[in-house]
Amino acid sequence: MHLILNFSSKIVENAVKALSGFPGVGQRSALRMVMFLLKRPKEEVEQMAYALQQLKTELKICKECFNVSDAEVCDICRSPNRNHQLLCVVEDMQDVMAIENTAQFNGLYHVLGGIISPVEGIGPDALKITELIKRIENGDFKEIIIALNATIDGDTTTFYLARKFSQYPELIVSTISKGISVGSELEYTDEITLGRSFLSRIPYQI
Amino acid sequence: MHLILNFSSKIVENAVKALSGFPGVGQRSALRMVMFLLKRPKEEVEQMAYALQQLKTELKICKECFNVSDAEVCDICRSPNRNHQLLCVVEDMQDVMAIENTAQFNGLYHVLGGIISPVEGIGPDALKITELIKRIENGDFKEIIIALNATIDGDTTTFYLARKFSQYPELIVSTISKGISVGSELEYTDEITLGRSFLSRIPYQI
Structure with a gap:
């Protein structure tokens, strides 16, 4: 009614x-x-x-990592205390918050602004992937950690990105381990499990 | 946690x-x-x-009935189509909305702004009772309907008001019938039941 x-x-x-x-x-x-x-x-x-x-x-989007930010470049991207050779690719702001909460990651982020989803009609062009590639080419990254939801769409996006990254053979590409339960969403995972999945990250095999 | x-x-x-x-x-x-x-x-x-x-x-309190209002005096109090000899005493704004929804009442309202509650430390002085008495003395009301929640606090307040009103023997004092289930709150009652409780209102006996 x-x-x-x-x-x-x-x-x-x-x-x-x-x-x-x-x-x-x-x-x-x-x-x-x-x-x-x-x-x-x-x-x-x-x-x-x-x-x-x-x-x-007032809210801005960091022009480096595309996370929400109060300034042109966000606090994390500007911080000299973070490892600027380590990059973590995530779906959105909430995932950055979840990972920061684990205190197990000290690199930079790249916020895609979504994941590839054929069902919802979201293709790679709708995400900040071109910007990510550009960032890798201009940056000094040693390792890229792909930290997306353990869902079909997440896996699809991880696969898509890993294939893109394969053109840079010197770059270590890893994904967070499936310590997080399959089918669940990243932002709901408890800190311990999510933190462990960072420590036990594994190289991604195509 | x-x-x-x-x-x-x-x-x-x-x-x-x-x-x-x-x-x-x-x-x-x-x-x-x-x-x-x-x-x-x-x-x-x-x-x-x-x-x-x-x-x-911008929001005001109607200086006649103490309901929330966009003007000094609310639409209901100003309306020539309402019965200005019939007054309904309610606890708050939400009760006015619930009663208006029944389309069974065409008089005016008086919003107490709460009910007497010894547990929560709300006494008669915290409510618009002095203003109600003044309104009755200056007005031309034939009947007062007390429409409060069918709870202990509601019953206490109804009793308190009815005793106050007993000093005006020409005034008909009624309460809405207990068609609404005892212990439940007025704002959750369905329109039909709440409407019927208006039609079958009964004189209040001390």
């Missing part, structure tokens, strides 16, 4: 409509959120509105 | 923190919301931020 709410206020209605745009948030939950906001101090709500706005006005 | 996320961006972190302030929204859900916003057009996110801000900058 589609729920129709009778709003006595357009302002409340607009806020409910805006919040019920989130995935998994229905009109009832959105109304509950609005009720919550009505009881909070004005400053807090304005701060929230400002934080959301900043996502669109 | 408390989840600690490693954010590569302060802006993303701020947005996640802001959204995880909502009741029932954890850091993971908030991060998912932020990821969703990052993929939406700038205009949509700014509209959402604006809608939330307006809750605090």
Whole structure:
């Protein structure tokens, strides 16, 4: 049944409509959120509105690794404490966060912005692969670790990338070990397992 | 286990923190919301931020009924099509919405802003009861319908109000019938049941 709410206020209605745009948030939950906001101090709500706005006005994409960043080049890419000869290829921002959480990786990242998915019509051209190749050619990387979800799409993308990398025979290409359970998604793996999969990474065989 | 996320961006972190302030929204859900916003057009996110801000900058409390309102006096209180001799006392905005949805009530509302709850330390003084009495004395009401949750706190408040109203012997005081199941909350009752409880309202006996 589609729920129709009778709003006595357009302002409340607009806020409910805006919040019920989130995935998994229905009109009832959105109304509950609005009720919550009505009881909070004005400053807090304005701060929230400002934080959301900043996502669109201030947030940048690092021009090196394509991760979200507050500056033109992100903190990781700029850091002298990271190993600039080690590159980890991931699908998105959340994977960077998951890997950083393990404290087992000290190299740089390359965020593809997705994975190859024939079902969803996402081909290699939709991803930052050209940029990745360019980065490898201009950079000084000794090893590339491909760290994608252990799904069919992830495996397809890993295979595609490994084939691309094979034109650089001096480059070590590895994938994180399947310590993470097959079929599961990277961002949900616990730190210990994900960390171990980094330590026991294996050279990728085509 | 408390989840600690490693954010590569302060802006993303701020947005996640802001959204995880909502009741029932954890850091993971908030991060998912932020990821969703990052993929939406700038205009949509700014509209959402604006809608939330307006809750605090533009939204008013009707000075007649204390419901949320876009103007000094709300649409219902101003409407010549409503019965201005019939007053319905409710706990909050959501109850007004639930009752409006039944299309069985055509009078005015009075929003208490809560109910008497000894457990939560909410006494009569925290509610708009003085304002309600004043409104009755200055108004031309023939009947007051008390429509509060069928809970112990709701019953306590109904009793308290009915005793207050007993000083106006010409006033008919009624409560919505317990067609709504005892122990349940008003805002979750289906329209038919809630509507019937209005039609079969009964005079309140102290």
